[in-house]
Amino acid sequence: MPRRIKSKHQHVASLEAELLRRVRAHGGLSRVQLARDLKLAPSTAGIYVDRLVREGFLLETENAGRETAGRPPTSLVPNPDGGRFIGVDFEARNLMATVVDFSQQPIRQVHKTLRPTDSAAQILAKIELAIDEMMVRDSRPVLGIGVGVPGAIDPVTNVAVHYDFITGWSDVPLGARLGERFGVPVFLENNIRSMALAELWFGAGRGLRNFVCIGIRSGIAAGVVVNGQLLHGAQHRAGEIGHWVCPVPAELAETASARRNGEWRWQAGAKLEQVASLSAIVAAAQRGLERRQKTALADVKGELTIDNVLAAAHDGDEFALSLVRAVGRVHGWVAHQINELFNPEKIIFAGPLADLGDLFLATVHETARELGDAGRDLVIANSTLGQYNGAVGAAALALHQWKPKR
Amino acid sequence: MPRRIKSKHQHVASLEAELLRRVRAHGGLSRVQLARDLKLAPSTAGIYVDRLVREGFLLETENAGRETAGRPPTSLVPNPDGGRFIGVDFEARNLMATVVDFSQQPIRQVHKTLRPTDSAAQILAKIELAIDEMMVRDSRPVLGIGVGVPGAIDPVTNVAVHYDFITGWSDVPLGARLGERFGVPVFLENNIRSMALAELWFGAGRGLRNFVCIGIRSGIAAGVVVNGQLLHGAQHRAGEIGHWVCPVPAELAETASARRNGEWRWQAGAKLEQVASLSAIVAAAQRGLERRQKTALADVKGELTIDNVLAAAHDGDEFALSLVRAVGRVHGWVAHQINELFNPEKIIFAGPLADLGDLFLATVHETARELGDAGRDLVIANSTLGQYNGAVGAAALALHQWKPKR
DNA sequence: GGGTATTATTTTGAAATCGAAATTACTGTC
DNA sequence: GACAGTAATTTCGATTTCAAAATAATACCC
Numbered sequence: 001m002p003r004r005i006k007s008k009h010q011h012v013a014s015l016e017a018e019l020l021r022r023v024r025a026h027g028g029l030s031r032v033q034l035a036r037d038l039k040l041a042p043s044t045a046g047i048y049v050d051r052l053v054r055e056g057f058l059l060e061t062e063n064a065g066r067e068t069a070g071r072p073p074t075s076l077v078p079n080p081d082g083g084r085f086i087g088v089d090f091e092a093r094n095l096m097a098t099v100v101d102f103s104q105q106p107i108r109q110v111h112k113t114l115r116p117t118d119s120a121a122q123i124l125a126k127i128e129l130a131i132d133e134m135m136v137r138d139s140r141p142v143l144g145i146g147v148g149v150p151g152a153i154d155p156v157t158n159v160a161v162h163y164d165f166i167t168g169w170s171d172v173p174l175g176a177r178l179g180e181r182f183g184v185p186v187f188l189e190n191n192i193r194s195m196a197l198a199e200l201w202f203g204a205g206r207g208l209r210n211f212v213c214i215g216i217r218s219g220i221a222a223g224v225v226v227n228g229q230l231l232h233g234a235q236h237r238a239g240e241i242g243h244w245v246c247p248v249p250a251e252l253a254e255t256a257s258a259r260r261n262g263e264w265r266w267q268a269g270a271k272l273e274q275v276a277s278l279s280a281i282v283a284a285a286q287r288g289l290e291r292r293q294k295t296a297l298a299d300v301k302g303e304l305t306i307d308n309v310l311a312a313a314h315d316g317d318e319f320a321l322s323l324v325r326a327v328g329r330v331h332g333w334v335a336h337q338i339n340e341l342f343n344p345e346k347i348i349f350a351g352p353l354a355d356l357g358d359l360f361l362a363t364v365h366e367t368a369r370e371l372g373d374a375g376r377d378l379v380i381a382n383s384t385l386g387q388y389n390g391a392v393g394a395a396a397l398a399l400h401q402w403k404p405k406r
Numbered sequence: 407m408p409r410r411i412k413s414k415h416q417h418v419a420s421l422e423a424e425l426l427r428r429v430r431a432h433g434g435l436s437r438v439q440l441a442r443d444l445k446l447a448p449s450t451a452g453i454y455v456d457r458l459v460r461e462g463f464l465l466e467t468e469n470a471g472r473e474t475a476g477r478p479p480t481s482l483v484p485n486p487d488g489g490r491f492i493g494v495d496f497e498a499r500n501l502m503a504t505v506v507d508f509s510q511q512p513i514r515q516v517h518k519t520l521r522p523t524d525s526a527a528q529i530l531a532k533i534e535l536a537i538d539e540m541m542v543r544d545s546r547p548v549l550g551i552g553v554g555v556p557g558a559i560d561p562v563t564n565v566a567v568h569y570d571f572i573t574g575w576s577d578v579p580l581g582a583r584l585g586e587r588f589g590v591p592v593f594l595e596n597n598i599r600s601m602a603l604a605e606l607w608f609g610a611g612r613g614l615r616n617f618v619c620i621g622i623r624s625g626i627a628a629g630v631v632v633n634g635q636l637l638h639g640a641q642h643r644a645g646e647i648g649h650w651v652c653p654v655p656a657e658l659a660e661t662a663s664a665r666r667n668g669e670w671r672w673q674a675g676a677k678l679e680q681v682a683s684l685s686a687i688v689a690a691a692q693r694g695l696e697r698r699q700k701t702a703l704a705d706v707k708g709e710l711t712i713d714n715v716l717a718a719a720h721d722g723d724e725f726a727l728s729l730v731r732a733v734g735r736v737h738g739w740v741a742h743q744i745n746e747l748f749n750p751e752k753i754i755f756a757g758p759l760a761d762l763g764d765l766f767l768a769t770v771h772e773t774a775r776e777l778g779d780a781g782r783d784l785v786i787a788n789s790t791l792g793q794y795n796g797a798v799g800a801a802a803l804a805l806h807q808w809k810p811k812r
Numbered sequence: 813g814g815g816t817a818t819t820a821t822t823t824t825g826a827a828a829t830c831g832a833a834a835t836t837a838c839t840g841t842c
Numbered sequence: 843g844a845c846a847g848t849a850a851t852t853t854c855g856a857t858t859t860c861a862a863a864a865t866a867a868t869a870c871c872c
Binding site: 209210222224226227229231232233234235236237238239240241242243244245247333336337338340341342343344345371372373377 | 630632635642647648649739743749750751778
C-alpha cells in the first residue's frame, strides 16, 4: 500500500509566503507589526520570521533615527538575493519579458515583436527564447515563471484555453511545457488580469482592496480586484467587457447616417471592442481620411498606425483629438457603469491611451461625472507603469504564488 | 490597568458556526464528510460536532437503508429547537417579516403596508411592531434578528446610511436601536443583497459560488455573489445598476419622436431605473392610455398599478405584453453586460416580473443570446422564492452570522 | 547616571489542531 | 456464524499556534 504523500506543513509554507508578501508590499515591517497585520500571536510571527531570516529570504535592517520611546523594532526587508522570478506578457503583436529579484526589483527586460502570421508553435518558441535570455546564471536561481496570456486560461491545469488572434492557439499546455523545459513552477494568468496585479502590487492600486483596471489595447478587458483578490468568474472569463454592447458617439460611427448628428446612438450589437479599442480608433481615422477629413494624418506614409493617431492627437491635430475624445466619452460611460456596479475605490486605465495622460483621462472623467450623481466617490486614474506593466505583473504573480519548500 | 477582554477561543466559535452552516446547507452530512469539506482532521471535526450535539444545536439521525460496505456514517441535521431567528425586509411600500427555526424553516410570516408619507420614525415603529409579533415566547429563544434595508447601509456600525424614498431616512442607528430593544444581535444588509443571500442559501443560487441576483421592484439593483461571498464594494454601494445608463426601446421612450421607429435608442442620461423598473412600466402604460392605446388597461378604475399591467399581460393583452417584452429586452441587455463582466454561473431575476415566469424571461434570454457570442455559458433564471424572499434572506443572514457563545 | 515609561521580542505553558493508528459498525462471502 | 473488506469515528501523541508573562532595548526625565 503506497503511503499517501502529502506535505506535512502546508500551512507553514503558506504562512511564510504570506509574510513574504507583506514584507514586499510594505518593506521595513517588524515582527510585531506583521503579527498585528496577520492577526498572529507575536511569538508565532517571531518563529516564522526567524526561520525566513535564517534561510536567507529576509534581511534584518537597521532602522534610522526614530523618536518614539520603547525598544526599537527590527525592520525586515526581502533579501534581493533570495531568488529571481521571470515574467512574460504577450498578445497578438508584442511580447515583453522581465526578470525581477526577490524584492521585486526589475533586473532586465526584453521586448519581441510577434507577426500576425506567427503560429502557436512559433510563438511558443519565442516565449521560450525570451525566457532563456532572462535565465542568467548568476547569484540566486530562478524560482518561478509567470506568464500573462491573452484570452482564456485555466489557472488550475495551467492550460491556455483559447485566443482568437493567434492561429491554433487552443488548449496549449503552456504551464506543463515551460515547467518541463525550465524546471521551475510556472503560473499562468490572463494578461489584463496580470496588469491588474501589477497595479495592485506596485501601481495605482497599491494599498487598495477594491479596484478595476481597464486595459485598452487591440482588445478591451477589465481586471477586477475585490477584497484584494482578482476576480476570475465561473469559467475564468470575467472581465470581458470588450463584448459589452455600448453607445456609439457620432465620431466613431461607421455609416454616414449615424454620423449625422452629435447625439450618441445605440446600435444593436455595437461592441465596445469595435467602438473604442486601439484598432477601432485606427479604423475610424482611416474612414476619416477616405472622406478627406482635414488632418495631419493625411501626410502619413504607408499603413496608418495607432502611434500615428496618438502622436497627432498629442501634437494638437483636431481630427485626431476628436477621435481620442470620442473614445474617452465611451470609456467615461464604461467607468460609470463599472462604478455603479462594483463601487470600487478606483478605476485605472492602462494601455497607450493611458500613456497620453490627461488628454484622454479628462474626457473620461468628465463623462463619468455627468452620468453619475455628480460622480460621487468616483476616482479614475491612468496607469503609470508603462508597457512592461503586464510582464512585471506576471513576474509578481509567480513571486506571490511561490512558497518556500518545507 | 484593565485586563484586555478578548474571547479566548474565537476560532472555535467560528469553526462551530461554519459547521452549522454546512449542515444547514446540506443536511445529513457526517463528521467525516464535514472534515473533508472543511479540510479538517476527522478527529477535529468529531470534537466540535460532539460539542454541538451536546449543546443541542445538532441532532444525530438514523440514516435509512444504505448499501455500501463499512461503518455507516452518523448523519447530522440542525436541531430545529436550537433557536429562532427573525428576518425583516422592507422598502418604500411594503414590509415583510418572518421567523425561521434553527434549521431555517419558516414558522410564521407577516406583511405590513407602508405609506409613502410615513416618516422614518413611523417606519421604525412598524419594524419594531412586526418583530414583536414574531417574538413568540415558546420553545427556544430568538437568537438574532436580520434586517434587509433599502438603500445604503454600513454593516460595520450597523447604521442605515440613506434611502431616497423615505423621508428622513439618514444615518438611522437601526442595529443599536433594535439590539437594545430586543436584547439580541442584529445584522443589517441591503435588501437586494439579502435577496441574493436567500437565493444563495435556498433558492436558485443554491450550491453556486458565482452568481448575480437582479431585483426589479420600485428600483433596480443587483446582489453579486463571488466565491460564495456577497460583494459589497468600497462604500458598500456595489450593485446599484439602477443608475446604469442604458438603451431605451421605442415602447418605453418618453417622447413621441423617440417612439417613431423600432430601433433602440441611446439617450444621454436614461437610467435603467427610469426605463425598466416597475414604476417605469406603470409610467409607460399611463402614457399609452393618454394617447388612447387600445388595451384592456383602459377599463381599470382608479390609479393604474403595476399589478394591473402584469395581470393584463398575463391575460394576453397586447399592449401590456409589448411593455413587458420591451422591459425584457432591456434586462436581456443587462444580463449580457453582467455575464461578460462577471462570468457568473447564473443570473437570477427576482421581483414581480420574475413571478410572471417565462412571459418575462423568454425575452430576456432571447435578447441576451442575440447580444452574446451565441450566448455561450449564459444561464438565466427567475427566482422562485416569492415575495418573502428578502425577509427569509435577512433571517438567514442573522442565522449565518450568529455564533454559539463560548 | 539612575529611575520610569514604553514598545519589541522571547520565553513559557496551554489550547487547538493535526496525522496516524486503533477501534467500531457495518456488508458481503463462504 | 466466523471472517475478510470497508468506511466512519475515536484515541493518542505530536505539532502548530496562542496568550500571558518575562525580558530587552530604547527615550525621557530628574
